[in-house]
Amino acid sequence: MMRLGISLGLAAAVMVALGSAAAGFAIRDLSAVTVDTAAFVGGRYSADVYDQRITILCDDCGDFVSVEITIGTSSGTTETQLRSGQITAADIDGECRPRAAECRIEPLEMGGAIGWVSTYPLADGAASTAVLFQDGDLLNIRSMADTVDRAAGNTAAALRTIAPQIVEP
Numbered sequence: 001m002m003r004l005g006i007s008l009g010l011a012a013a014v015m016v017a018l019g020s021a022a023a024g025f026a027i028r029d030l031s032a033v034t035v036d037t038a039a040f041v042g043g044r045y046s047a048d049v050y051d052q053r054i055t056i057l058c059d060d061c062g063d064f065v066s067v068e069i070t071i072g073t074s075s076g077t078t079e080t081q082l083r084s085g086q087i088t089a090a091d092i093d094g095e096c097r098p099r100a101a102e103c104r105i106e107p108l109e110m111g112g113a114i115g116w117v118s119t120y121p122l123a124d125g126a127a128s129t130a131v132l133f134q135d136g137d138l139l140n141i142r143s144m145a146d147t148v149d150r151a152a153g154n155t156a157a158a159l160r161t162i163a164p165q166i167v168e169p
Contacts, residue, residue, distance in 0.1 A: 011048050024137035025113075026168045030054050030071055038112035039161045040067065041145075041153035054162070056154075063125065063146035067154050069162060071138045082114050089116045096120065097119070108132065110159070111167040113139070117159075128155035130169060139166055 002061040027033070029051045037045035041066065043058040052072065058065035081087040093105035096118065103120040113134040120127055126148040130141040141163065 007054045022025045023075075023168055024135040024138065024165050025071070027166055028071060028137065030069065033162055035166050039157040041150050041157065058160075059132065061146070065143075065150060066089050066155070067141065067158055069142075069158060072138050072140075073136055074133055074138040076167055079114065079136070082133065108159075111161055111169040113167045115118070115139075117152075117155060118150055119155075121148075126151045128152040128165070130155050130159055132163065134168060139163065 001106070005020040016138065024109065030053065031049055031051050033049060033054065035047040035054060035056065037056065038144075039136040040056060040058070040081060043061040045058050047054060047056045048067050051115060054067075056067040056069075072149055078087070089105050089107035096103035098107055100120050103118065105116050105118045108117050108130060110117045110132060111134075113132040115132040117130045120129075122144065123144045125144060127145075128143045128148070128151040132139040141155055143151045143158070143159045145154060
């Protein structure tokens, strides 16, 4: 009888541990995401949506303007280091600026996710990237455009309209 009590207690502890295990993003299949192309800056956009990637292109912009959203897993320690304070967005900013004085890194939190948003110059324009980690899941949003304002605006639009559909609250 004692053995049964211990076994049941052990099973209950395992079930509680599994129930409280990290969940990651609310969804991992981007084909379930709704894309409002009207939210993006300075043109008429179209979107191709796949299970692990969304590509948004400006159909009538004079220059190449795109937003690429990908989902995957993070095998590194960056999420743990961010959550523990071992590294901060300021640390990452300090690594970025020597490469490009215009580079900017800002901290980003959304629901249970943590990461950063960056803006930086490209040879023929600018880019903005948002990186979000949640319990081992990784979401990348990368916008390329002719100007920093358009690149940052499109990243902000994706963070406002698409990321909340993915990130666990």
